[in-house]
Amino acid sequence: MSGRIPNNIFLIGLMGAGKTTVGKLIAKNLGKTFYDTDHVIEQRTGVKIPTIFELEGEEGFRKRETAMLEELGQQDNIVLATGGGAIIAPENRVLLKQYGYVIYLRANVNELYLRTRNDKNRPLLQNVDVKAKLEQLFHARNPLYTETADLIVDTGHQPVAVIIQKIESALQALESTCKP
Numbered sequence: 001m002s003g004r005i006p007n008n009i010f011l012i013g014l015m016g017a018g019k020t021t022v023g024k025l026i027a028k029n030l031g032k033t034f035y036d037t038d039h040v041i042e043q044r045t046g047v048k049i050p051t052i053f054e055l056e057g058e059e060g061f062r063k064r065e066t067a068m069l070e071e072l073g074q075q076d077n078i079v080l081a082t083g084g085g086a087i088i089a090p091e092n093r094v095l096l097k098q099y100g101y102v103i104y105l106r107a108n109v110n111e112l113y114l115r116t117r118n119d120k121n122r123p124l125l126q127n128v129d130v131k132a133k134l135e136q137l138f139h140a141r142n143p144l145y146t147e148t149a150d151l152i153v154d155t156g157h158q159p160v161a162v163i164i165q166k167i168e169s170a171l172q173a174l175e176s177t178c179k180p
């Protein structure tokens with residue numbers, strides 16, 4: 001660590017963790033450019049994420065996601081909200097660790113459920129028992145988020161402003177402890 005607020009900040013975590021919401025605000029506060037892999041994929045393809053899943057399957061979506069991480073990883077001074085599955089592929093985990101400071105927004109399944117249960121834009125949560133699916137994803141992915149993260153922030157049952165405060169304090173502590 002160079003002793004500064006990290007240049008690129010990547011947010012990881014399950015669907016509903018708040019990556020997109022928190023990422024936008026953190027970027028604004030830190031004067032960094034905000035990207036969201038899902039939004040860029042939607043802009044480039046001209047269709048929503050569920051349509052990509054319908055036409056190309058999850059496999060097709062994952063290829064686009066990896067390509068997007070490779071591309072956005074080359075950017076400078078950004079906050080990137082990833083999609084919840086961005087840590088599945090080992091090469092993505094390497095990319096994330098290599099090109100940025102990775103923050104895992106960790107939330108419990110109940111909280112994630114409350115935030116995502118009515119959402120129509122997350123194909124993995126349609127026509128299933130949403131809570132059971134989130135539980136399954138939590139068990140499969142929590143170790144991957146944990147191994148990829150430089151920092152873990154529990155979002156718990158807390159307002160977005162509090163989470164942002166936690167992240168900014170942690171980044172500031174990083175800055176002060178690393179200065180010569």
Ligand SMILES: Nc1ncnc2c1ncn2[C@@H]1O[C@H](COP(=O)(O)OP(=O)(O)O)[C@@H](O)[C@H]1O
Pocket residue numbers: 013014015016017018019020021022081115116155158159160163
């Ligand atoms: N800390 C929070 N408390 C309450 N609602 C939240 C919180 N963080 C996010 N949300 C809400 O949960 C939903 C999912 O958030 P989003 O940022 O899209 O998550 P992600 O990008 O991690 O999937 C949104 O409706 C958002 O407003």
Ligand SMILES: O=C(O)C1=C[C@@H](OP(=O)(O)O)[C@@H](O)[C@H](O)C1
Pocket residue numbers: 013014015016019020038049082083084085086121122123124
């Ligand atoms: O967890 C996942 O596998 C996914 C999460 C979504 O992003 P959010 O985490 O922003 O909801 C989106 O990338 C896609 O629906 C798949």
Ligand SMILES: [Mg+2]
Pocket residue numbers: 019020021036038081082083
């Ligand atoms: Mg998101």
